[in-house]
Amino acid sequence: MENLLGSHVGLEDFIFAHVKGNQKEVNVYKSEDSLGLTITDNGTGYAFIKRIKDGSLIDAVKTICVGDHIESVNGENIIGWRHYDVAKKLKELKKGESFTLKLIEPKKAFEVEQRSKAGKSSAEKIGTGRETLRLRSKGPASMEDMPSETKTKAIEKIDDLLELYMGIQDIDLATTMFEAGKDKGNPDEFAVALDETLGDFAFPDEFVFDVWGVIGDAKRE
Template identity: 65%
Template sequence: MIEAINGQSLLGCRHYEVARLLKELPRGRTFTLKLTEPRKAFDMISVRSGGGRPGSGPQLGTGRGTLRLRSRGPATVEDLPSAFEEKAIEKVDDLLESYMGIRDTELAATMVELGKDKRNPDELAEALDERLGDFAFPDEFVFDVWGAIGDAKVGRY
């Protein structure tokens, strides 16, 4: 796991953000990578000790939550996606593969999260540009993502 490039911390960064930073490094110049073994990267996370009964705390170890590591703030446990979100993520991931030749469920999940409460494709396009502007998604792709999210909302699989 890459922890830092030239002293700039990459903790909490998505893989495409790390790739962009690596791509932007000047050719022919020396740079420093700080690497961490994957197991050691998670040593800081442990079950909280407390006086509560088992199961009263966060849903660690139940398989009903997702651990999110943040660059700012503590790691959190989030609920699993709903059936609608799972289907929408799957459809958006398929669109990513057909348009860009990549499969990235985390990127698809981010796109679904950004689009699930938007009222029209223009609002989705603005949200995607604001958060994922480096991708410069074409309008046709954004419209298809909007359709995939809408289909999943109403149960059209």
């Protein structure tokens, strides 16, 4: 309420109130290796769908939306799992087979309008559930514009490198690494930035160099 009264949150904003809404069980045939799904969590054991890539396998399943809480995969309860564990579980599902997701829709409050599109008519509302869900430790969840295609591809490549070197996929971590390097002039500056922001991970030099290569390619496009 303090944020609302202080004009940090507008009445035209879209807010997810993550209390239990409608439950739904969805069967999906995994015809491709990639589902086009990005997972996040709130740090207390609840995983949510953060992003659905346009044109992806999941994008074609219109009953699955950004903001849905994933309760179980093929009957296995995943409450308590971190988002990268859920992502790994989904990635390991066999191609050519069907799987079942048990989802819970969040309660929604207020109408939807992207903050980055301020000034556009109120008729240009979000209603598709195909944008990006941003969860914050303080303040409300919000919907944000998806990044450019070049940035998205670079972050996905970094995410793949994370899996190669660390055995996990974490799109939030990959995004943080991209942001740390996008304005750096050389790999040494990038390495220093990584140490400042993500020093606890102790990334190997070879990995840092490979990530810098991805960022450099993106900057040249």
